Amino acid sequence: MIEDCFVRSIPLQYEEERTQLKAFLIAQGLSFEADIDTAFGVFDEDDQLVGCGCAAGALLKCFALTEARRGQNILGPLVSALVQDRFSRCLFDLFVITRTTNVPLFTACGFYCIAETPDIAMLANRPDGPEAFAKPFWQAGDENRILGAVVMNGNPFTLGHRYLIEQAARQCDALHVFVVEEDRSAFPTRDRLTLVEAGTADLPNVRVHPSGRYMISAATFPTYFLKENEDAARLQSQLDAAIFATRVAPALHITKRFVGAEPFDPVTEQYNQALAAALPPQGIELVEIPRLELNGAPVSASRVRAILQEKGFCQEVLELVPKATRRYLQEKFGGQHGNR
Numbered sequence: 530m531i532e533d534c535f536v537r538s539i540p541l542q543y544e545e546e547r548t549q550l551k552a553f554l555i556a557q558g559l560s561f562e563a564d565i566d567t568a569f570g571v572f573d574e575d576d577q578l579v580g581c582g583c584a585a586g587a588l589l590k591c592f593a594l595t596e597a598r599r600g601q602n603i604l605g606p607l608v609s610a611l612v613q614d615r616f617s618r619c620l621f622d623l624f625v626i627t628r629t630t631n632v633p634l635f636t637a638c639g640f641y642c643i644a645e646t647p648d649i650a651m652l653a654n655r656p657d658g659p660e661a662f663a664k665p666f667w668q669a670g671d672e673n674r675i676l677g678a679v680v681m682n683g684n685p686f687t688l689g690h691r692y693l694i695e696q697a698a699r700q701c702d703a704l705h706v707f708v709v710e711e712d713r714s715a716f717p718t719r720d721r722l723t724l725v726e727a728g729t730a731d732l733p734n735v736r737v738h739p740s741g742r743y744m745i746s747a748a749t750f751p752t753y754f755l756k757e758n759e760d761a762a763r764l765q766s767q768l769d770a771a772i773f774a775t776r777v778a779p780a781l782h783i784t785k786r787f788v789g790a791e792p793f794d795p796v797t798e799q800y801n802q803a804l805a806a807a808l809p810p811q812g813i814e815l816v817e818i819p820r821l822e823l824n825g826a827p828v829s830a831s832r833v834r835a836i837l838q839e840k841g842f843c844q845e846v847l848e849l850v851p852k853a854t855r856r857y858l859q860e861k862f863g864g865q866h867g868n869r
Contacts, residue, residue: 533573534571534603535571536569537572538567538614541568553570553593557594559593561591562583562590562752564586565583565584565591566585567611568582568583568584568591569610569611571603579595580603580604580607582610584615589611591753592604604637605638624651624652624654625652626649626750628648628650629646632652640652640654641653641654641656643743644771644775644776646768648764649764659776660776662780666705666781667780667781672782674702674782675700675701675702675785676701676702676705676781677698677787677816678704678773678781678785678786679694679697679704679707681706681725682709682830683709683830684721684830685716685720685724685854686854687828687829688849688850689789689849690728691729694729694735696818697785698732700787700816703735704735704736705738706729707738707740707744708725708737708739709746710740711749713746718739724857743773744769744773745765747761750764762799766799766802766804767803767806767807770800770804774808784814786813786815786816788815789817789820790820836849841862842859842862
């Protein structure tokens with residue numbers, strides 16, 4: 530560690546400390562992200578903040594140094610302090626998402642590059658993270674089977690999701706369905722996972738799993754280092770596609786990735802385009818399946834949520850979801866009649 534500096538925790542529960550951290554990040558052209566739960570600062574002999582590093586769960590982020598302190602090996606002690614803090618909270622698999630140009634800085638701190646695009650990279654503190662994540666999902670004989678994958682939010686699980694899975698399962702010996710694992714959706718992860726499991730229980734070649742941390746969602750993708758003119762959704766989509774194509778799919782022998790056609794949502798369409806660019810070079814076929822329509826309109830989770838918001842639990846909702854989701858929504862929203 531540099532002799533005239535020291536690292537200490539920044540207690541974010543105190544408004545003065547929090548304000549100082551936010552101002553420091555802004556001065557370095559970065560932004561403070563609301564999900565940060567821990568921060569460490571580097572302070573000089575005058576107790577002036579000259580560097581910082583933060584964490585949100587298992588994700589380490591918001592690293593910054595004053596220009597005068599760059600190249601002085603300050604990042605190492607910051608990362609070490611954050612890693613020890615995370616370990617003390619029983620978070621052992623840690624991640625960094627950063628500019629690709631910063632990869633050497635973090636590999637020098639003991640992290641390993643999981644995947645990268647020309648712009649963004651994901652690093653982790655273990656080199657085999659994606660393979661370890663995938664291992665429990667592997668079954669004997671999979672190397673001789675046609676394996677496919679679907680990644681979905683299921684917010685909530687609809688007949689449209691069911692249709693996509695049915696169509697995909699017919700084209701595979703086994704289909705992995707990954708349910709995005711985050712509690713920032715309208716419905717919590719555990720409920721969404723349970724509804725997908727219940728809604729596909731009769732399909733013998735479908736395997737349902739939580740998505741883990743190697744399938745990045747827009748809600749968990751850090752944007753603190755992006756410029757105003759950079760498209761966060763595009764960068765997130767490209768990195769997520771790269772991780773799936775180069776690490777997750779090979780670990781599970783997946784050769785087909787299925788997506789629903791997206792004529793309306795530009796973010797989802799952008800994600801499909803990222804997959805179309807990343808998968809074929811790795812020998813993975815991208816299969817786009819037309820949306821299920823009812824009365825001339827696509828069946829979607831956003832449509833279900835909109836109806837629940839406007840009218841509550843009603844016949845229109847019943848027509849769009851399978852039995853397990855109906856029971857769940859009736860328990861959750863049955864008493865909320867809305868505007869009928």
